[in-house]
Amino acid sequence: MSRKKEKIELGEVTRETAKKRFKKFPLAILPVGSCEQHGPHLPLDTDAYDAHYVATEAANLSKSPKPLVLPTLPYGISLHHLGFCGTVSLTPQTFINLVFEIAESVKLHGVKALVVVNGHGGNTASLIAAGQMIKHRLGMEFYIYEGWSGGHKRFGIPGDVHAGGFETSTSLAIRPHLVDREAIPQPVKSSFPIPQTNFSAEEHIGFAFNTDELSKTGVLGDATKIDIEKGKEFWKRSIENLVAILEELRKHLLRA
Numbered sequence: 318m319s320r321k322k323e324k325i326e327l328g329e330v331t332r333e334t335a336k337k338r339f340k341k342f343p344l345a346i347l348p349v350g351s352c353e354q355h356g357p358h359l360p361l362d363t364d365a366y367d368a369h370y371v372a373t374e375a376a377n378l379s380k381s382p383k384p385l386v387l388p389t390l391p392y393g394i395s396l397h398h399l400g401f402c403g404t405v406s407l408t409p410q411t412f413i414n415l416v417f418e419i420a421e422s423v424k425l426h427g428v429k430a431l432v433v434v435n436g437h438g439g440n441t442a443s444l445i446a447a448g449q450m451i452k453h454r455l456g457m458e459f460y461i462y463e464g465w466s467g468g469h470k471r472f473g474i475p476g477d478v479h480a481g482g483f484e485t486s487t488s489l490a491i492r493p494h495l496v497d498r499e500a501i502p503q504p505v506k507s508s509f510p511i512p513q514t515n516f517s518a519e520e521h522i523g524f525a526f527n528t529d530e531l532s533k534t535g536v537l538g539d540a541t542k543i544d545i546e547k548g549k550e551f552w553k554r555s556i557e558n559l560v561a562i563l564e565e566l567r568k569h570l571l572r573a
């Protein structure tokens with residue numbers, strides 16, 4: 318008789334299963350993304366899909382009892398992309414409250430650590446703020462996993478921060494049917510307010526921007542630099558790294 322596959326998505330299990338699982342592995346994974354323009358060629362849900370993909374693949378590859386993955390947060394902070402159609406954004410205040418209240422709920426069910434798998438750079442600052450509140454007010458552990466931050470560097474395309482060669486390759490690696498190859502734009506020269514704001518500047522300083530002021534295509538980077546093999550390699554690494562982190566956290570939480 319084949320053993321029934323252990324489910325990993327909170328939405329797919331009963332309350333009794335959730336109760337048992339949180340008891341055995343008191344951790345919850347929250348994938349967060351965005352609904353925002355990704356150039357003329359990539360789907361709007363790229364960041365949410367990617368976060369959900371990494372989180373569920375890693376949970377599935379984990380040993381039993383496997384961690385539970387909460388429903389994906391499909392919206393994030395995309396105020397800078399609102400100049401392009403299809404973008405739907407939360408304000409940082411709302412987003413911080415959402416993440417905090419999700420943590421507050423799962424804490425009631427015995428969860429001791431929340432691991433956010435973040436698919437969107439615009440969410441990072443607010444996730445750190447939410448994490449500080451969660452740690453301080455709830456006494457819960459909080460972790461942010463952003464596989465793409467190292468992946469971007471390995472692609473080595475200067476200033477490739479949004480819907481460029483990295484995201485086009487990683488999307489082609491897992492959802493080729495949703496990439497409009499005909500629409501992939503040539504790179505445009507962005508006009509940065511001062512040279513230090515250029516994403517590839519050595520002395521880079523952070524700054525607030527609207528994407529449509531920097532790029533008329535909505536792409537920041539070079540979407541023509543496609544490498545599907547590197548894209549596949551990126552996913553493999555991101556998933557394996559998260560599996561290893563989850564195993565460490567399992568030991569750590571069971572020790573605590």
Ligand SMILES: [Zn+2]
Pocket residue numbers: 355363364436437479480484
């Ligand atoms: Zn993206």
